[in-house]
Amino acid sequence: MLVEDLYEKHNKELERFARSMASNEKEAEDLLQDTFLKALTHLHSLSRLTDYQQRAWLFKVLRNLRYDRFRKQRFEVPIREQDEPESEQDGYSVVEMEELLQILPSDLRDVVYKRYWLGLTSKQIAGPLGLSDATIRYRLQTAIRLLRNKINK
Structure with missing residues (x-):
């Protein structure tokens, strides 16, 4: 058959x-x-x-x-604007933002890069990694929180 x-x-x-x-x-x-x-x-x-x-x-x-x-x-919860990093408004150049990303663990850095530099959705990121959309969104929130803590210090 x-x-x-x-x-x-x-x-x-x-x-x-x-x-x-x-x-x-x-x-x-x-x-x-x-x-x-x-x-x-x-x-x-x-x-x-x-x-x-x-x-x-x-x-x-x-x-x-x-x-x-x-x-x-x-x-599915759409990512809100306040969750997205604001590089130009904060006065950080792309190079400075890339340096800040280096403090993140590699799995978080990869997700942030794919979301904000490549413009992929959480579903598009999750597929090849074998993860759920919710896991990707959680990792994005964690990464953003870590970056904000580093910037505010």
Whole structure:
């Protein structure tokens, strides 16, 4: 059994279901893609199921992916402006800010660099590191607190 076979059999129905559950077209496409990606990793067990059971499995996976995304969105907290370092207003040059960053542990320094220099979101930073968005936001808050303490001394 190949994932292409599953796609051909169930794509249209799953696409309609994804659109009905998702808040926008892009999310529906992402849900559909993630569903078939999960199917790809479970091909061995799916090959033992009947067509009806495969269809039910795919629908359940898609539904659970949507629920997981919804739960994560409920706990996402946008970074407030006062949490962001103010380099120009504080009179620090980029070089001075880079020197200040050297006092941070490497894991915090990396997160701050990716967030404020590269402009990545907490979700984009968390993915490759295998961490949750909340962990990244916590590390950013910790780093900012450490930097403020150092600057205020």
